Amino acid sequence: MAPRKVLMLEFNELCPALLDRWIASGDLPHFARLRATSDSFVTTPDVEDSALLEPWIQWYSTHTGLAYDQHRVFHLTDGARAPHTDIYRALIAAGRTVGSFSSMNVAPFASPGSFFAADPWTEQGDAFPPALNTYNRFVSGQVREYSNASASTGLADQANFLAFLLRHGLSAGTVSAIARQLASEKLSDPRLSYRRVAILDRLQADVFCALYRRQRPDYASFFINSTAHLQHSYWRHLDPEAFTVRPDADEIGVYGDAIRFGYRAMDALLGRFMTLAERQGALLIFMTALSQQPFLRHEEMGGQHFHRLHDIEGFLDRMDIARLSVDPTMTHQYMARFETTAQRDAARERIAxxxxxxxxxxxxxxxxAEEEAQLYFGCQIATRTEADATVIDDATGATLRFGELLYRIDAIKSGRHHPDGALWIRTGSGVRHAGQASILDVFPTLLDHFGLGMPEGPERRGSSLLPRLGMQRAAA
Known part of the structure; x- marks a missing residue:
């Protein structure tokens, strides 16, 4: 008998403790139902160094079964060029079909019966089938420049995006949600625009579900990041007593429910995915890779602020820096690529x-690495800095206004990463395991499920979880 298909939900950085809290309060009925019918684990990361507790590292470790000290994928853009065998390639090599929809730091692939859409921060026009590029490029631009009021999308791109959605699963429910969101911003409070992240999740789900129903891959992953973003931005509004820099009553009135809003929006999506998996006969797995907790550093200086370039291309032109390409990655950071390492070094010296x-x-x-003609850089000014502050260019002696180059993102950093994650495998058992699982266990568990052995190369340190799963697995 062929193994069941697997649908992997990668809901980035949801917190086991908050899931417990809001399941208990009745806010998350679908998460409650999933946990009651799953083998559930709290997961541990593959690293102890907090500097390495980043989602683009932890998800890469999950997808390959390799620990960081084995794969050395450190930046968000590194995974696309790394040579390691991940779960997608292992299954393709075994004749299976796969799909990766926005999963973080995955190397692109193109295989008959499969689909690939890069995460928004590493999108390079390499989606498969190629028609997905229309969707992925538009979404990538919106995600990378969401905080930049000076960034705009042309009418032609908007029209192409809408036409794509109409052909690829746009649902009436999502159209209605968009209308309600815009009405709430106009009629209630424009600051409620933070809730637009849930609209992107709905669009992602519409397109993914249409692809999934049409192609029915043996293994598919679906990644969303909206609630992780809300936690980073609004944890101090959820729990102001934990912070020295506390929002006022007006801010708490607007943003105090932002994180719970994100969990409830994901709960609604989860119900949809549970129905999809049931109808397609797929085993549903839910995973978060890591989670979050209050970020309390820099409270003594007013909290950590982020500043971002108005126009990265214009900035490099102003500095007379030739490059092959440059892309925003996360928040205040950028990756520039050059023809030679000499150009890279010259660019670093000029920016410095x-x-x-x-x-x-x-x-x-x-x-x-010395041989790579790439430069990863970002604004390191973490204190609140006014637009008229003076910037000095030591290369030319010129003085500039800070606001000519950069703008401040409104939200103060409030959440930081926590090593605990959630892993729920819908076996039907309802067993909540006391012992933790490693994220490195996921890769061998999936291979075991599909009846495959380990690929050649570095030894995988994780172990299959199948022997630990509840007795109802066969009947799930």
Whole structure:
């Protein structure tokens, strides 16, 4: 008998403790039903160093079964070029069909009967089938520039995006949700625009479900990040007593329910995916990779703020920096690519010449390997900085206004990563396991489920969880 198909839901950074809280209060009925019919685990990451507790590292470890010290994929854009065998390639090599829809830091693939859409931060026009590029490129632009009021999308791109959605699963429910969202911003409070992240999730689900029903791959993953974003931005509104810098009553009135809103929106999507998996006869797995907790560093200086370039291309042109390409990645960071390492080094030196009057450099850098002609950089000014603050260019002696180059993102960082994650496998058992599982166990568990052995290459340190699953697995 062929193994059951698997539908993997990657709901990034949902917190086991908040899931417990809001399941108990009745806010998350679908999560409650899923946990009651699943083997559920709290997961541990593959690293102890908090600097490595990043989703683009942890999801890459999950997808490959390799720990960070084995794969060394450190940046969000590294996974697309890394050579390791991940679950998608392992299954394709065994003649299976797969789908990856926005899963983080996955290398692109193109295989008959399969589909691939990169995560919004690493999108390079390499979707498969190629028609997905219309959708993925538009979404990527919106996600990367969501905070930038000066960024705009042309009418032609908007029209192409809408036409794509109409042909690829746009639902009446999503259209209605868009109308309600816009009405709430206009008639109630424009600050409720933070809830637009749930609209993107609905659009993602519409397109994914249409693809999934049409192609019915043996294994497919679906990734969304909206609630992780809300937690990073609004944890101090959820739990103001934990912070020194506390929002006022007006802000709490607007944003105090933002995180619970995100969980409830994901709960509604989960109900949809549970129905999809049941109708397609697929085993449903829910995973978060890691979670979050209050971010309390920098409270003494007013909390950590982020500043972002108005126009990354215009900035590099202004600095006379030639490059092959440059892309925003996360929040205040960018990845630039060059023809040669000499060009990379010259670009770093030129950007490093910018400093505040205090002497603090405007940008910091995360070095790549010496042989790679790439530069990962971001604004390192974490204190609230006004637009008229002076920036000095040591290369030319010129002075600039801070606001000419950068703008401040409104939200103060409030959440940071926590090592605990959730892994629920819908076996029908309802067993809540006391012992933790490693994220490195997921790769061998999936291979075991499909009757496959480990690929050649570095030894995988995880173990299959199948022997630990409840007795009702066969009947689930």
């Amino acid at each position: 010449a910018l400093r505040m009057e205090s002497g603090r450099r405007l940008f910091d850098f995360a070095d790549k």
